[in-house]
Amino acid sequence: MNKPLLSLLLLLVVTVSFSQTFDVETIKNAGDNDKRINLVILGDGYTASELTDFETDAANFVSAIFGQSPFSEYSDYFNVHIIKVISNESGANHPGTATDEGSYNVPVSTVDNYFGSTYDGFGSHRLLYAPNYSLIISVLADNFPEYDQALILVNSPYYGGSGGEFPVTSTGTSANEIAIHEIGHSLVDLKDEYYPGDYYAEEGINMTQETDPSLVKWTNWIGSNGVDIYQYCTTGSCASWYRPHQTCKMRYLGYPFCAVCKEGIIEKIHDLVSPVDSFSPTNLSIETSTFPVSFNVSLINPSTNTLETIWTLNGSTHSTNVDIISILEADVNNGLNSLSVAITDNTSLQRIDSHETIHVTTVTWSIDNTTLGITDITAEENQFSISLYPNPTNNAFYVKFDSFNSSNVRLELTSMDGKQVLSTRLESGITNTINLNQQAAGLYIANIYSDSVLLARKKVIKK
Ligand SMILES: [Zn+2]
Incomplete structure (x- = not known):
């Protein structure tokens, strides 16, 4: 057990950088890059003949991080790629100038590695960092510009690492643990739970x-x-x-x-990627104009599937927790019909803030139906995040939501005998107050709609 490393405030070193193209390999492929969080690992201090060591070290890191919760549950949301950066010499620099050298007993070395990775950052021996920040940026731009998070793996057996935009770790003791801790900082903005200063x-x-x-x-x-x-x-x-x-x-x-x-x-994973991997039909592929018509979503499921789906046709619930449905001629009206599916993650690992926040992704199809059959289907994907709090409550509760478009979002409150007691329009980006002064104590159902699409259904308790 080691104390994690101090985060490093990276200094922007102004250098004239030229960069190279290196071999890029995908070592964990869960799906399309544009539907996944892309972790990219760059090696430093690996010579051309040590690239197989780099592949092994990177693979070890992948097993370590995706063996731990919640990365294990959400593994299918991530791809991992390696950039096989070649250094002239093996290892990391160690000037031996830190104030705490004595307790580490690591030999002094000068190494011509690619990013200049070195121990003794800011006077602390174990602070291993890559000072050539602009070179890291340009290597990423030239080799894998769509990265979400990059990590530098330094080929050195001695304990060390640092945080910042690009976490750095050696391959020494606790290397994988340092890297996972630092990714907690750089990807999710978690703070240290030891006092960081x-x-x-x-x-x-x-x-x-x-x-x-x-x-x-x-x-x-x-x-x-x-x-x-x-x-x-x-x-x-x-x-x-x-x-x-x-x-x-x-x-x-x-x-x-x-x-x-x-x-x-x-929460960060849901911010970065939608659980909808793909859906059909899309606007571009109207394959059928005869009934029944099949609609489906392909979802990125957590390892224990906690995703829930609600399908709504013309404002009424059609079915729940299925990925595919079939629409019959008798199901639709003449003219324009609206079919949608709303997807939420009900994992017990989330109890956001003091709020119950839910991320909702919707896919909505407009189905134009004439007596001659379907003439047109268009589809649209949308994302919402909704908080409803406090719950239980005394006299009021608050609803906040954000969405990517300016759709009309409405909250309807129904008592347990099925009577609608309240219907109100919600404004995006602000806190909406729902006053319950006129309502009796008890249990209510709050249905939140975007146009006719049911986004969420929550129980609300008035004390
Ligand atoms: Zn914690």
């Missing part, structure tokens, strides 16, 4: 100065999975900062991510 202390997914359990961002997790509000330390400036867990990977290598960090990672 005043400069890096700030509000984040897993770091706060809020001490009220009902207001803290991880309020929904308090009391489960070891989550509480833990002080970083008892004296000094770190005493005013709090973390959600005592042994998260963002504090100690070798431990799992805590529930709050897992939730943040999944």
Whole structure:
């Protein structure tokens, strides 16, 4: 167990860079690159004859990260590619100038590697970093410009690494654990759960100065999975900062991510990629004009499938939790019909903030039906994120949503006897207040629609 490394504020080194094209290989392929999060690993300090070592080291990292929750559950959302960067010499630089050299006993070396990776960054021996930032950018641009997250793997057996936009790790002790911890920083913006110093202390997914359990961002997790509000330390400036867990990977290598960090990672995955891999028919391929017509979505399923689907035809629920449906002539009206499917992830690993936020992806088909049969089908994919909180509530609840288009979103509240008690239009990007003063205590169903598409159905409890 090692203490993770200090994050490194990368200095932009101005150099005149020329770059090269290297072999690029996909070592984990879950699907189309434009439908996946693309992790790209660049080697440094690997000579031409050591490229097979690089492939092995990169493969080890892939098994390590996708063996850990929540990357294991969401493995199919990621592709991994390697850029086989060739260095003139093997290994990393070690000037031996750090103030804490004595405790490490690593030989001094000068190495002509590609990105200039070196130990002793900012006076700290284990701070291994790649100073030639502009060269990393240009190698990525020339070899794999569509990367979502890049990582530098340095061919050196000694402990070390750093964070920043491009995490760096050696191949030494705890290398994979360092890399996963640093990806927590750079991909998801998780904070350290050991005190990182005043400069890096700030509000984040897993770091706060809020001490009220009902207001803290991880309020929904308090009391489960070891989550509480833990002080970083008892004296000094770190005493005013709090973390959600005592042994998260963002504090100690070798431990799992805590529930709050897992939730943040999944939230980021949903921000970056839609669970809809493909759907048919598309606008471009109207294959059939005779009934029955088949509609389907191909989804990127988490390893335990927590995705839920609701199909709506002309405002009524058609079916749920199926990927394919068949529409009969008797199902549709003459003229324009609207068929849609809304997909949400109901994983128990998410209890967002103090809110119940749901990401919803919809695919909507407009079906133009005449007595001669279907004349036209058009399809459109859309994404929404909706928060409804607090729940249970006393006199009001709040709904916030964002969508990529300016569709008309409406909330309808129905009591348990099936009576609609409230219908209101929601504005995008602001907090909408739904007043329950006129309603009796009890259970209600809130249906949220985009035009006639049912996006979400939530139980709301008035106390
Ligand atoms: Zn954590």
